[in-house]
Amino acid sequence: MAPIQPEFLRLPKPGLLCPFTGMTRSALNELILPTERNSFKPPVRSFVLRQRGAKTGIRLVDYAHLSKFIRQHPQEAGNPVHEEKEVA
Numbered sequence: 001m002a003p004i005q006p007e008f009l010r011l012p013k014p015g016l017l018c019p020f021t022g023m024t025r026s027a028l029n030e031l032i033l034p035t036e037r038n039s040f041k042p043p044v045r046s047f048v049l050r051q052r053g054a055k056t057g058i059r060l061v062d063y064a065h066l067s068k069f070i071r072q073h074p075q076e077a078g079n080p081v082h083e084e085k086e087v088a
Contacts, residue, residue, distance in 0.1 A: 005067075008047070008060035021066065031069065032061055044069050 005020075012018045012025050021028075030037060032046035045065040050057030 006063050009063050009066070011059055011061070020063065021070070028061060028066075031066065032059070 009018060009020060009028075011028055014025055017024060018028060028044075031044040032042050034040040034042055045062040047060045047062070048057040049060065
């Protein structure tokens with residue numbers, strides 16, 4: 001029997017890991033929110049469900065899109081990705 005794969009993921013509570021990917025909330029946020037690190041173009045699709053007139057809502061991550069992104073960016077064990085830092 002194949003494992004159940006959700007259509008959408010909710011962000012894990014702060015301090016917890018996503019049960020499907022093992023990623024932290026902040027790691028997922030970097031993939032779904034526009035930030036300077038991703039040139040303000042999130043590589044993974046997400047949606048916000050809000051009640052009419054509400055300022056906040058529930059952010060849902062497209063699991064298929066996230067899974068595809070992860071598979072397109074493999075990293076072999078023992079070869080960590082090093083980011084070059086700008087020297088001021």
